[in-house]
Amino acid sequence: MIVDGRVLDANSTRKTNVCIMGGGVAGLVLAKELAASFKKIIIIESGGEYYDQETQELYAASTNNKNHYPNSLYSRLRFLGGSSNHWENNTSPLDPIDFEKRDWIENSGWPVDYDDVAQHYPAAGEYCGVKDDGYDKKVWSKRLNKEDVFSNSVSLETGIAKAARPSTRFYNSYGKEIAALPSIEIITNANAVDVEFDENTKNISKVYFESIPGIRHEVSTDLCVMCLGGIENARMLLAFNEKYDHRLGNRYDNVGRYFMDHPVVRAAQFYAHDMSRYTLYKTTDLVDRIVLGFWKLRADTLAANKLNNIRMPLVSATNYTMSDGISSHHILKDALSNGELPEDFGSHLLNFVRDFDMVAEAVSRRKFGTKIFDHADEIAAYQMPIMMEQTPHRDNRIKLGDSKDRFGIRRIEIEWQLKEDDKEKFWQALTLVANEVGANSLGRIRLLQERSERIWGDQLGFGHHHMGTTRMCHNYKDGVTDATQKVFGTNNLFVAGSSVFPTGGHVPPTLTIVAMTIRLAKYISREFARG
């Protein structure tokens, strides 16, 4: 059943076994998985069935981060289905090493091991629309009859990504089925604003929500799960804690800290000896999904060289997009317009002159909307938009700002930086890749370190994968949730989603979010379901 919160009588009350805050990927999967175990489950969702600008703006930050971190207002979506309404559906599993305590990565290590999560990847694959046939590189290389160029490599290997086509929008795919389940009630346009926490039992006994500012509704619940997203889980937990003196998982000031994303860095180009060998690394269209290979470093190489994980897809690039002359043209233009000479003026001038055909092509395309040179569109090499694992740092954080949204909840402030040690390890990793590519006679790698200022500045991309803000941990001192995803200091408050990830790994998080949510549902069903 779906109920619009705006038409409820003022100060309505409800009772439920499980109250799920948020109807995005984690919330919908959790509800579906728990439906058979509980008589009553209520999902409180801020949005409706469709996008609404006024609701979306509840995500607006108090102030925006100054360190190139993008405004998170539109990188997530606030209606049923959540950010699956605009994701690229790119799925891959984490590696076993991603779960391990790695001495060279501060604050690494999950309180659960790989097998504990991996057993749920097949079911998670089904949810994501990519089926349960796994990501084994040998299987896919053979099945697609495409070469794995690293089958004999000592330090590199192939990873497999799969994505449903069309992309799986979780509410479109599962919403009607979930809403039709007798145990489930979805309340839309319902914004969680407060909770009632019993100091003696350590239980959340009530969740309050508002659809119209100032008019509260109450849900009495046996169990509560926050499924609001990587940023919003932290925001609301911080907001709830203002009333309870940080007893909801925040005694050690960990809520909102260790915030991570996946920086996407266009820092390398691959010039292949034989470009026909890389078909596994181009999109292969199957009936209802695509399969794509990517490069990655082997786990033993990561460990031996003390590196963070990276994911390296290959993107065909034309002479036009690879042109040094166009890059130098922009640098020269920016500097000269400020009355300055750029560093390496001579090199930029040389690039400009020798690539003048591509500069002219760029001007023609921009000014006249037409192309001049046919060879501008010929494939020159591969660009590598590399997704890197960020070390979780305590001072990267979501915190509450001064301004409030229309429901009186303080808006977020994001403090985020990419640390120098992550950048250094990244270049080390790429140098290893370059050596291995040469050793296997595959071609040559060009590192774009001379463009570092722009690569780590205005050209830095992001996966918009918000992680780590309610991190899982063995002990309260270092985290917010325990190995079961239960908030420390409470007995019935859980968190689901990528905010519980202690480290982010090298792949998009949604497959793991779903697998972890299935795991959580099994735990909750086992421990809390009665009759």
Add this chain to the structure above:
Amino acid sequence: MVDQLRRQFIAAAVGSCVFSSVPMLSDSFGQHTKQKKTLVVDEYLYIYKHWMNEVGLEPADYLISRGITTLTNRENVREYVTADFSTANTMNIQGYILSKVEVAIMGSIGKNFS
């Protein structure tokens, strides 16, 4: 007016390409289709100077010290190159990670322009 400007751009571009384009290094960097245009003398000379700054030893002497006395046996040179990559015996030339043997070969050519 627009067409006149376009013709001027095309004329300038073509003129510049004729002036500056010499294909080079494509064998070293792979058989990709990139039609790189460059000032060949400057590139080889740059590599020679870079080599001398980094290594100090004349590139030809380095090749001899590695046992390479002829470049006619390409398979032999290729083995040296892959061995360099396997042992991280490489140099960074304008971002390209190259084996020292291949840089030394290009540096030897560059010396002729110094």
